[in-house]
Amino acid sequence: MNFTNPLVYGVPCFLALILLEYSYSKSHHNKKLYNLKDLGASLFMGVGSAIIAPLIKTISAIVIFNVVYELFNPEIGGIRTNIMGWESFGYAWYIWIACQLLDDFTYYWFHRQNHMVRFLWAAHIVHHSSNKYNLGTAVRNGWFTLFYKPLFYMWLPAIGFPPAMVIVCLGIESLWQFQLHTQYISKMGFVEQLFNTHTMHQVHHAKNIAYLDKNHGGFLNIFDRIFGTWKQLDETIDIEYGVTHAPNSYNPWIILTHEYKDIWLDTKKSKNWYHKFMYTFGPPGWSHDNSTQTVKQMQLELKKQ
Template identity: 45%
Template sequence: MEILFDQMPNPFTYFVPLFALLIAGEAYISYREDKELYSLKDSVASTMVGLGAAALNTLTKAYQIGLFFLFYKLFEPLRVEFLGYDNLGWTWWVWVLCLIGDDFNFYWHHRFCHTIRIFWAAHLVHHSSNKFNLGTAFRNGWTIFLYKPIYWLWLPILGFNPVMIALCMSFNSIYQFFLHSTLVPKIPVFGQVFNTPWVHQVHHACNIEYLDRNHGGILIIWDKMFGTYLDKDKHLETKFGVLHPPTKHDPITLNFHEFNDIWKDVRNVKSWKAKFMYVFGPPGWSHDGSRKTSKMLQQEWQQQQQKAAVQASQPELVTS
């Protein structure tokens, strides 16, 4: 069975009313219990960024699906010759494998968005709010759609139908909407395998010890497998946002200010190595050590914790 691109259903259409209802409910609970989960300025910024992201996602959908179809058809003769099939079809187990493969792709795409500065510039807008609420889920970067499909190309090469891949990507995004809330408590058994709002709060926090953790989409097992998992400390106050927040909250600034900063850094150094690192190095890297990466900050924090622990364990001197 083949499904054409123009016949592909849009899952988001069916979930928009539920999203709106849940956001309204969360805002009401915030108001009733004085939790300050929302602010007018922040909500307007998230809405404007979200509308722009939705429009650009729609405009680039044809490019993404077209790219998948290109590799799907290009490698079809090789699949027939070396693997013995032309495509994987639409059976239930293919859907399961595609969902798992999609989530694996998202993990690495998301992880590199936090460890490579040019990708962080595209992703930073999603973390720019100091609020953590369901509306934050729509605060997505406008340029991220241009390079994101690259991580998924191996799926059409293996014979997964491009429409199936696109639908799995949509299902992943829909699931992640529900991760952006502080009102959901820790879920013991489910949370061992699946991503939950409890651990996603860690991902959105700017506490030094929480930086660059929990990159998973639907599944949290990738973080556990590749060493980026960290459970939330219920005794630690979670601070949301980024270490160096933008000074303005208009959608243009939120989406492009880091790209502008990259250009300034590249222009102000002569070394080609330094220019390369300012683009493809980790966020916070600097040629003169004037700034620090998240790993540097975490190493300093760990040293401070160890020093404090040693001092606390030493007996007090008793003077007669």
């Protein structure tokens, strides 16, 4: 069974909503919400992702997901059966819900590792590199993330979910993530007990030390609550957006590659191969001489104050 990725319909809506928010901000005394050069860089990142994504998703859907699905779910007597013994999943409504929930669980860990492993952070930092928080920032996506993201989701077709279903659930997740990037929706009461909301995602994009590496969830915030990364927005604190080590450039190439360059320069600081490994695959901010700090180290110091 074939389905159309919902992002195909989402992209025109993204552009329309960005234009609407931009126009609204300029006419309602919030002229600093957007910077045209920053927006231009974000849109360039988004267009690049839109061009590259279909090529990579062809590989992930047709080659990776389908190969994994066929390998772990062979047909036995005309019935597709998982190697663990159960019948592979169909397209019943409750299977769709289960797939979306498991997609959300996978997204949490995929997103969290993008913040925990510096080599992955080098790709993901693109999305956080703007000091603006608006719908334009939502499409500011790193191109290199597309190459490894499917690897986190391989387990879903492996246990029996049809590859087309997984792709659709990934698209739905992306649609939800887009609309979170606005400051015009405040706290939502009881909804915040379960779902990842706009104020929670503002925390995620903040560079205030207390907010760093928080709220990695997709639809739900339950995984952040379970695994200790949930943080509520404190409206009495002035929030600052962006990253602690920003590219300070609107040049798309610099935005895309600056962290990879920094990794390369840092590996030259020591001849010790363990140090080189940690500069590449350890947490961002790790240093062999404590010249820079990880988020955990900064937050521990903050608690001592």
